[in-house]
Amino acid sequence: MANRFFEGAAHAAAYAKFRPRPPTSLAERIVSFAKETIFMSRNGIKKTNNSQGETLKAAADVGCGSGQSTEILSPYVEAVTGLDVSEAQVLEARKLNKYPNITYKVSPAETLPFSDKSLSLVTSCQACHWFDMPAFYKEVDRILVPGGVLALYGYLFPKPIHENFGDELYSLIDHLYKEQLKDYVHQGSKEVYLGKYEAEKYTLIYKDQLRDESHYVDKIATVAELTGYLTSWSGFQNFRAKNGDEAAQKILENFQDKFIKTLKVSTTPEETSIPLRFHYFLLMGRKPSE
Template sequence: MANRFFEGAAHAAAYAKFRPLPPISLVERIVSFAKETICMNKNVSIKKTMQAEPLTGAADVGCGSGQSTEILSPYVKAVTGLDVSDAQVLEARKLSKHPNVSYKVSPAETLPFPDKSLSLVTSCQACHWFDMPAFYKEVDRILVPGGVLALYGYLFPKPIHKDYADDLYNLIDHLYKEQLKGYIHQGSKEVYLGKYGDEKYTLIYKDQLRDESHYVDKTATVAELTGYLTSWSGFQNFRAKNGDEAAQKILETFQDRFLKTLKVTTAPEETSIDLRFHYFLLMGRKPLE
């Protein structure tokens, strides 16, 4: 059964506002890998994969507020985002901009698609909450022969600064590992610390690859960076157990230390910082019949 750490409407809104969009280079790598099957079936040069016809159908499982779903729209005829949380799906529907994208409430372990009906299944920063054997069984059921499963995630944002990059990053790392110690779910550690390297994430298909070359840069205020931290499940666990006042104190302390490290006197809302999110990607292709 999937865990339900992202149920609250306020948490869903924070997730939508502060989480990064996947880099276009990563999405195009996924689509290119998936389109290789079309090229092989139609004897088209693999070098021209992105010019091949659009994929017929894709599902983005654990879609959250839709960042990783909407970005598939240009490459797939019909995209469905799925999440176990009603609040997340509601937020995704509110933000959706593409007519070929739809959203449904659904657990990862019972996917609402016919057998052999989709060309692509993706999951961004979500599968650590799944029952992986049950999820893999469902993916194998719904993928067409030659269809692709892509699992990916991103690490803590790394501040980009000519003088204080390491010191600023250490503040984020300290908050996660020390101040929220005891509130971090094991699955979260398997993303940020393990990059899905645990055996349970081993893909079920032999034709597979791992790619860690993609990243996205984002400029944010220190206040927005702090907002991103509130979207962590570990922070939400801390807040639920210790209350709003204690949670607010953690955030204020983080902001104060961050601004002091930057050696600025401007307000968090007026202080900008460049952040780099590094991604990791695992992909596997279902065998052709």
């Protein structure tokens, strides 16, 4: 059973507002890999036949949250289904949905509502560390067509881009996560931000696989918006639940004060903007063709 850390309506709204949208380059890489027909020729040489002009028939984005990772599939797939165990997240995703070929459903990752061999692609962004991975992999193998693709990916802490203080600003984010919230951070979260899904439990079940860490997305945010992003961390939500709103607010205010002082500006957090870079990592595997 997946862990349930993102079910509150307020948390779902923060997740929708502050979490990054995956870059187009990452979506194109996933779809390109999913469209390849790989086979072995008689002399044992691997060949690739691309059908890049065609759209995929059906895909699912598991652990979709408020839909950022589901939306990127819309231009490339005829029918996309976003699924999340949290009803609050699904309601938020439905409220924000602008794509007629996307639907959202409440569903755990371990029991997916699709028939056998019915999907060309299954994705999961920043979510599978909450899953029962053996059960999830079993379901993925059941619903993927032969040659279908599973793509797992996530992103690291946002790195402030600044010619003078970039490293110092990043260290404030790193310290908050590793020190101030360390007793409240779930092990699965560490396996994303610190481990990039390199632990043995994430080893893909298909031999035809690859890892790609070349993608990133830049986002301009105010210091107040960056602080809002930090509230979407499960570790922060656990701290808030244990210690109360006042203690949680104090952590955020201290972070903002240090960030502004490091920048050496006199503007407020709401008035101060900073470029942020989110680096992504991607694991993909292809189900064998029959």
